Each structure stands twice: as structure tokens, then as C-alpha cells.
Amino acid sequence: MPRLATPLSELQIRKAKPAEKAYFLADGNGLRLLVSPAGRKSWVVRYRLPNGSRPAPATIGHYPEMSLAEARINAVEVQRDAKKGKSTAGIRKAQQEVEAAASAELEAAAQQLAEVERVSFRAVSGRWMAEKRPTWAMETYRKARLVVDAYLVPKLGGLDMRQLETKHVRPVLVEMAKSTPQLARKARQYLGSIVDHAINEGLRSDESRLRLDRILPAYRSGHMPAVTDNDAKLGEVMRAIDVYPNRVVRAALILAALTAMRSGVVASARWEEIDLKAGEWRIPGMNPDGTNRMKTGQDFSTSLPEQALMVLREMRERNMGGEYVFPPQGRQNSPHLSRDTLSKALREMGFQGEHTTHGFRASLRTLGRERLGIDVDVLESQLAHAPKDEVEAAYARVKFREKRREVMQQWADYLDKLRTGDILMGVS
Template sequence: MIESQPKETHSKTIIRRLEKDIFPYIGDRPIAEVSAQDVLQVLRRVEERGAFETAHREKGICSQVFCYAVATGRIEHDPTSGLRGALSSVKTKHMAAITEPMRVGKLMRMIDGYQGTLVVQCALKLAPLVFVRPGELRQALWKDINWEKKQWELISSKTNKGLIVPLSTQAFSILRELQPLTGHGEYIFPGVRPRQRPMSENAILAALRGMGIPKEEMTGHGFRAMARTLLDEELGVNIAWIELQLAHNVKDPLGRSYNRTEFLPQRQEMMQKWADYLDELKAGS
């Protein structure tokens, strides 16, 4: 099990969220003058970028601030208490994921120390760097790797449309390490028997459980939620770039869907920034 982050790190995360989403709009207002509608308007901005879970989380943070103000005699009631049901519900199916930076760092160190086969070890290392769907990872084909452009060009299993995954220096190195072992075959991550088939869908899950990480804490799908949350909340990446890389349907202001090559230079920079950030967390920074 991966332990929770210390209170000091948690408080820094709270302050960062307030500074990013709350303070710019109502931070300079006397707390007694802030209404429920003021808070709702701020949280709507968070929802507009698709961060529904973050909006609910920040509503709770605001509520804690208001409750403290009530306890210290600054206001008479918590205005967020009237916002129950006002925010959009989180519609996506919950997949267990680690999203606190310090715990992500520990997870990355555990993956680095995994003692299983090289195939599973490389799949584990690559999963957080590319954050594709688990089935897409285990069925990855060598023919889809564009070595010259350092890209993985595949068909999304969800949308059946093309998806380009820019490969960071770290991801590219993992593939280079594995190529002498499995590069003669079709699959990047072949099964043990027969090797003409992809790795078992339970291989990543079994590896996580073998490291002592319970299913309630992290799943193979959780690497996607981990990337989406931290790219948005910690690295401040444009939400449209993140959603495109997750192979979600993203539309421009005119309602037209972006294609797979949209913002490719920006996403390439994003993927390298993400890989470097994971390395920093792994190092304990």
C-alpha cells in the first residue's frame, strides 16, 4: 500500500488549487460578501474545462474555509451549503487511481524496482508515460512505432480513430531496451505462451498486486486518471491537449471535432514535460 502524503505537502496542494482557480476571482473579496452564486460561478469555470472531480474537490475546500470563518465569528453560515446538487455529477465510471504527487513518486519508485520479467517491467514503466487504455498498451504492435518521428501511431480502441502518441525520451528508451527481446515478433508485449499473442490482460494488474498495491488504490486504467489530474492541476497544461491525448472527443469553439494531428507539437512538448515531472516525483522532488 502506498501511504498518504504528509500534511505539509497536502496543504501546498490545497493552496495551489486555491491560487489557480479561486483566488483570482474572489480571493480579494471580504469573506462576508462572498455569496453562494459567487462560489458557483467560480466552480463553473473549473467544470468548463472538463475537470468535474476538481470542481467538487474545490467546493469542499471552499466549504472548509467558510466553516472556519463561521467558527471564528467572521460570517454566520457557509454559503456553499446551498450548492448541494448544483455541480455536474462525475459521470465517468470510477477507476482507482493514485493522483497525489508524493504517492505517485512512491509508485514510480516501486515500478522501477519491479523484479518480474522484462516484458512486464517495460509495460509497467511505459503505462504512466503514454497513459493509453490498458488494452491498447498490451496489444501494442511494433509496426505502429514510428522510430523516425518518435511516435506511436495506433487506432484508439474506444473511438476507432487514429491516435498519435508522442514518445518522450524516457518512453523511447524503454522501447529501445525491449526491442532486442521482442522486436522480431508482432507484439511489443507478447504473452509467455504462445508468444504470438499479446500479454495477458491481467499482467499489469497482477504486477501491481504483487507490489502490494490493492485494487482499491490503483488499476491499469488508473494511469489515465493520474495523468489527466496531474497534467491539469499540477502542470497547468491546456485541458484540450490532455483530452486529445486521452483519445476523448474534443470540439473546438465552433463545435467541430479536432483530428488526431491537432496540437501535435504542443502535445509532444506536454508528453516530455510529463515524463520529466514523473522523474522528479520519483526522485522525491
């Protein structure tokens, strides 16, 4: 049996002196006197609830305001009421103290979890993408989102960016390189940039960059497939496009071939950008949401040869007041045609590994120079490649505007002849 406490006396209570730490004097039957370091003496009683549990003791009064005899009576009442499930002032106060302590503990735990999440790779990479997005073209953002969300976050998401080391990311990159070597290189690039973002946020020191240069095995990356040295094959591509059953996709591919604009720009073309009378397509450098439309972020315009105007007029006749030239197809969720649909169409035509939508840019760059004798600077201007400086960019836009109109009609006529076979048959 537990040892019973010797009942207190008024003399003991009066003589009780404060100590460095609070201490209890037991009176028995659950009643104790708590003496604080400041000398305050409080009556505390332990009790049981109907379910048999023992919550935190209840403070029922203070000495000498409440005498020993009164404390014993109140203690019995509290214990009796608690056993019956009644809530008295002492019990309520004890419960409030327990709840307050539990709430404070939960809040502290929540703050700790929030801090752990704030410095995690998942959170830092998310903030990095949000900061970069306004400066990226949509396709650049899409690729970064794919690499980060599908490959990096599942493996590194919970790691503390303050403690991230090369040994943590190396296995992830090496594993990616086995199946997707090009994405692995993008992942390495993104990781370096994410670490720099963490440094800028003050989570890492300036000299804490990762050693990523020699992690990946040697790999010879290639350019996107493009027909650049075979007139017959390019003519085959143009004939396949000409008979492709989906009118919207066919028209978009023709526009991409005739203007050599990037596939994402073509797929998202708006009618407000197209001037059919002037034969001009004026492309804003930025999207309405502030992200890059053109890769350089600069406004751009290209002339539209007669063949391009023909397919655009056809799309205008089919259009029912929509914002975009090429509406989405099938179950696409985007407001306009997906750029991936164009590449998929060329694969369906049998040109996988030989030619892509982006490949028309390489075709113009090479064949335009070799077959048509177009000046390199004019070709670079048409491809909207970023000049070395802003002065040169402005000069090129002014200098080559009319020349580009001439050469793009020349390019369209050349593709027409390849499509009909006139060049191969020697017909002028």
C-alpha cells in the same frame, strides 16, 4: 378368446362403397380390405417378425387386380416369410412406409427444436454479440462475453425471447447485484440491448421492452482507483514499477504511465505502429479483424518521450522478430501480453484499491492540469476522449499534435522526478 372375423365374400367386396373416412373389412387371419374415401380397395395383411413384434401392416395388392383368393394365398406367404425373417415386397414396402413416417417425424421434431433454439435467449444474445463485436473495443467485447456467458445464459438461456418478461430477469439481476454490483449494471444494460435486437429481428413488438430501470438497489459506483492528489504516492508507484522483476511487464507499465494509453492498447502494441526515429506511436483505430482497437474506433497517434523510447529500444533488443512489442508471459494463450497482467502486477506491488493501470489516465488528467498547468483541451486530446463531432476531432488532432509532444515530455520528466524524489526534496 378374441372374436374371429367372418370371411369376406366376392359380393361383399364388390358392394363395398367409399365412405367419408377410410375403413377396413376383415377377412380373418390378419387379412383386411382397406376401402379409401376415393373408392380404392387395397389388401392389407398383418404379420409378426421373428422377435414377436407387429410392424405396420403390409399392402400386398389391390382389388380387383388381386382377387380374394389370391389375396388369401399372398397373405399366408407374407406371414410365413415374415416369421422366418425373410423380406418380401409387401414387407419391404411396409417397412419403408414406417421408416418414411419416422423420418418425417424426426425431421419435424428437429425443425421444431431448431426454431425453439433460434428464438431462445441463448441464440438471440449470441447474434447480438456477433453484430456488436465489430463496433466494440476488445475489452468491451470481453466484458460483454463474460456477463452474457457466465451470468445471463446459465439462467435465461433456454427462455423464449418472444415471451421474455421483466419477472424472468429481475431475480438474475438482483442476485448479481449482491456480489458484483457493477457487472449487474452492465447486465441490465446488455439485457435492454438484447431485447432491442429481438425487436429488430421481429421476434417482439416495438412496445415490448422490459422495465429494468428500478430493478437494482441504489449503488454508488466509483472510478477505477488512481493516484490523483498525492505526489508521494505516485512516486512510490513509479519506484515500485522501476524495480519490478519482470522486464516485459515493467516496460509495458512504464509505457502506460508515460503515454496514458489504455492498458489493452499498450499490451497489444505492434512494432509496425512504433516509429523509434520519429518518436511516434501511430495506433490504428480498428484491429485487422474489424473490431475496435481504440475505444472511438478512430486512428490515433501519440508522441513518445525519451523515457518511453528508452524502454522500447530495450524491448527491441530483446525481441526476436516478433509482431508485438510485449510478448505473452507464462501460460498466456494470447499472442501478446495480457492487459490483466499489468493490473495484477500493480496489485502484487501493494497498490490494490489505490492505483490501476487505467489509473494513469486519471493521474495525467488531474495532476497534469493541477501540477503542470496543461490545458484541459490538450489533455482531453491526449487521452483520446471522443470530441462532440468529427470536425472537432480532426481539428483537435491537428491543433494539439506539437503541443502534446511538449506536454508528454513534460509529464515524463515530472514522473521521473517523483520516482527519484527530487520534487519532494525540493530539487528543481
